[in-house]
Amino acid sequence: MASFVTEVLASSGKLEKEDLSSKISTLSRKVEETKEEVCNMINKRYNEFLPSMQGAEELMGQVEDVSKDIDILKNCIETEVQQNLHVAVTEYTELKQQLEKNTTIIGVLRRLQEFDTAMEEYHRGLLEKKYTVAATQLEKARGSVDALKAGKGCELQLLQALSAELTIQRENLIYHLGEEWQRLTVWKLPPAKELTSVEAFLKTELHLNSRGQKEEAQQGGALPLLANILQALAVQGQLRNKIKLFGQALLKYVLKPLITYPSLHMDLTDVPGQGTILSFLSVQTAAVHPSPSQVYTKVLTVLKALHAHLLDVSVGEKKVSLILGEMIWEEMSDSIIRECLLHSIPANSSQLGQYSVVIKETEGFEKSLRDMQYLTSDSTDLLKYARNVNCHFASKKCQDVIVAARNLMTSEIHNTVKISPDSKLTLPQLPNPLGDKSKQQQEAGVRKASRAETPVILENEKNLGHRTLCLPVCRISKSAEQLMELALHTLSEAVGSSNQCATQLFYTVRNIFQLFYDVVPTYHKENLLKFPHLAAIHHNNCMFIAHHLLTLGHQFRHHLPKPLSDGTATFVDLVPGFRRLGTECFLAQMRAQKAEMLERLSTARNFANLDIEENYSAASKAVRQVIHQLKRLGTVWQDVLPVNIYCKAMGTLLNTAISEIITKIMMLEDISTEDGDHLHTLCQTIIDEGPLVFIPLPEENKNRKYQEEVPIYVRKWMTFKELSVVLQANLQDLVDRWADGKGPLALEFTTNEVKSLIRALFQNTERRAIALTKIK
Template identity: 25%
Template sequence: ELGSSAPSRSTRETTEPGRKGRSGRTACAVGELQVRLSKNVEECVDFAPEGGKVVVSATPKGHSDGSHGVELPVALQALEIIDALDYGMAKIADSMMKHILVPAISNIHVSVLVECGPEHTVSVLSVVHSEENKDNRDGSNLYSRIVDVIKFVCKFICMENSKWVQFFAKLTWPRISDLVITHFLSKAVPNEASKLIEFQDVVQSTTEFENKLRSMMFLLPDRKDGKLTQFVDDVEVHFAVRKRSEILVKARNILVQYDYDSPLESGDQGDSVVDLLFQPEKCFTSKSALLVMKLVHGALKDASLSSARVAKEFCFAARDVLLLYRAIVPVQLEKQFDSLSQVAAIVHNDFYHLSQEILGLAFQYRADFPSDLQKQVVFVDLAPIFSQMADAILRRQIQLTVDTISEAIDGAEGFQNTHQPQHYESAKFSIEQVVFILEKIRIMWESILPRSIYRKSMCNVLGSVFSRITRDMLLIDDMAAEETLQLQGLIHLALENLSSLFLSLVENNDGSTKFLDHDAWIQLDGILPSLKKFRKLAELLDMSLKSITSCWESGDLVRCGFTSSEVQNFIKAIFADSPLRKECLGWIVRTPA
């Protein structure tokens, strides 16, 4: 059954070659016709070799009687029938782009002129130079030139045939839109947020331009080919993203290029002393931090003047700048943080200053943000990050200072045997080293740190220093009379050489006072309990046994921070065993602190 339904082998062999032969001849004939018709179209549309001019004739060039060619619409109709319209129009479209549309779009001092012969037998379009003609900001003159060219094509080449017009559009519109974007729209994008509103004129003229092309059936009504409209609609976002990137590049360049090693050597250092936002104080801040904050304020000001889409990008840019500072500076200056450095104090100030500025951003700008962003955009979460970083840097410097001074005190070997010249010189050198380090820290910190932070930090260091020296001296278990005088002299040496430091800690000291008076010492004793004990120890080293006992009974020693065991051990170290010593020690044991 299968065999009876299928043609025989001999039948296939005799029929198929004939079929193939006819098919091949037909394809060849169609191909030849396609080429001849395309040539016919090209002869009807002639472009001047120098460019800027096209002449459209109703009949092919050189065949005015029509005997050897067909009229332009007939040729296009024939190409459509054989499904070769795109082939026939390809060269015309390329030439129209090269000789007419490119100069009409890329040059601003040109105009388009159209001339028509009798009964439209010959039509001419020229792109001519015109100094008087100049494109306006919204692009309407440019769009008008393009419309004139397309009108000419639609009327004299495509003969108002919508299908032919759309074929021509398919071959040219992608290139036309790219040229418009390159030569006009991309250059019209504003560089400042405040000018985005002016760009709405460009948006309107571009929309009107594409709508005009749709009315001419050059563009389809579904708006899928509205490339220019899409570009101008997205300009706000492109602008904002570009500005965000530019802001971050500026911030990075500031942070990477700034020289923290010599911030005080510049002649305009006075500009770097800024008022703290939430403290009635001033502090020295690096130009790096000031420039970064200037970028942040600039971004937020632009956000206040922008639409919600653009404002959001500007706000993110401001946050990114601050986070970039937090990421780069600590890593970049890590080596300086590992030693006693004025750079560390300045960077502490930077973080402290920025933490306060960040807290103020919401109050300063939020009310001006677009309503959609007022609850979304926050900065207050960044303030603790910067504040904690400032604290960490300063704590590290304080600890380094304390450790360095402790090493210097270690050289005194517990201040033992100072009645011996060698041991006394070691102890004296140790005290001088302590004074030198403290004075160095004072010079580094006093002109940099906010006053309240300077006083608190220096008191922290001094408290540790005086406590350590006092403890070491009180641990001496046996002191000769000469030794007590030597220890007292060392205490006085330290106090006298630290007078400038003490003065810097006195409240309301304007720098005019050169000596510490009674009121100043009372104030210092109040903020530095260990100093009060240190000074009292100098007095005890020159007091009689009864006087020491009386001081304990009166509570004076307790108020200075001495404990019962410390006083007892001190008496045992200085005074030899005697009935009076036993009696005094008994009084101290029985008298509550």
């Protein structure tokens, strides 16, 4: 029996393991005994010096036997035990894999069960119009399919079928929700191409169906249909898209037209059992832009109706009204600012105090929107814009001023007004910057000074005339005068304004003059070069502006806030530029007139050989043309330029003409008697008619004074007259007029010039030689 059991166990490997253990134990015991004996042997041999060769040999035999037993046991372990161990591990791995496969299959079956249950609940909810339940169950089914896709063990064909079914049912749900949404909000819109007038918007209607607010689902205590629809749209991720499209239509067809057109108003009509109809009606009005109160009232009418019939539903932590508000608020508030608040800003600083009403209306408007949860923020761009009215007033004022100034600069220059030393611009009434207390102190100081001793009057004291710093009589453009009046009015608006507003207005006035400096010479460039009349007016305009810029800053400095009142408020730095601008323009015209005059004199054939009829005719024509040119300029500049500028300009041009004639005559080497007569005639023509071009005043009898003062303004005038005399004089007359270098001839010509004239006028005779010796 024991041997049979042993054989059975040996065949199964269990007995082998037990026998192997016992053998190892026995072998270990033998090893220890052998070790002990070997140690004793070595000890006896090397310590006690007891030779025991026989005992050692026996021990060596025992050691070899034990070594053989170890090798056998080692081979047994490597062959049989390790092989059995590998088989056991393989069997365990297979069992584990089988268990995992079974677990995966169970998970797939559970997901499929969840998907089936969710789809059944979805179909039941969709049939009963419990859209929120249907949408939630459809999302659960989607989660089950996503889990199956992420896991293993589910066939690809089955996954494709589930995904297709899920897509179909989602589209089905979205379609039903879209149909319900369309029944809740029904638009009646005009064609887009007609949206260009108020009449087109009168065709717009919005029907809000109250069924969605009141109709309950069949089961008691369930959500109203409206909430069901909106929450289901949110679950499916379609709510924001629906609200966005609705908000865009609301802005384009309802809110923006109400904000833009003051004649449009909203009409609400309640239809029993159906809901509310929002439509437009037109009211006659003369207003170009609606007032803020009208806009707020009209917008709130629409948003309250939407809140009552459509948007007063919570989706998650948000109201649907807040979702709509977040989408339309920025564009709606920009439209209110651009079409309404911008135009409601006062045009004068005196009206700024009345704007507090608009600020309160804006605050009330936003409070109503927060109560209906269209807004959550307490501070918005709309309210900031309304509260920052001072800055916007300054910006609007500055923009209007710049536009008005540019219109004046690009207007016609030739429309002129006459100014005189008594002409004054109307300065606005400014408050006393020193106040009552300072005024009393000043009055006290005056009284004290009056009781003091009379100051000592200095000898030879001279007082300036009351017109010393006044502008001379001249004509300027009406636009230049209006530009200065605009600058004065703008600076008066800055007085009493806030620091920021006053600073902005002051620098706008500076920008006006800098704009004039850049725009006028460029815009009128061609006309200023072509027409002497306009060049003279532009010169006067620049001098007029420069004159007033000297004191403009000083007049307002003490009425402006710091740092302007500390000396920053000045325009004096612009004065040299304006003077240079006017001077350069007029000098350019003078150069053009000089060039034209010299061009005409160039046709006189150098005033040579005038005994030939053609040469004399050409010279005479050139002289007549020069006289005509000067007379025309005199007429054009008459009563326009100041008298002193007029006389200097005409004198310079006349001096250019006679200097050219003198130069040409002095270059002649041979002047016959006939030539001399002709030259004398031409010179006498200029002498007779030249002074007549000096007509600065319209009154003819007053111009004689300036015609008599021609030598003052024409530097070569006396030289020219002396040359005219020389052309008709004989040798003795020339010698007498030279008078040993002290006569009138010597004052105008040099020795060489006189000798040259004598050689040209007289033949080479002994008398000419004697006369030449006297010219020294």
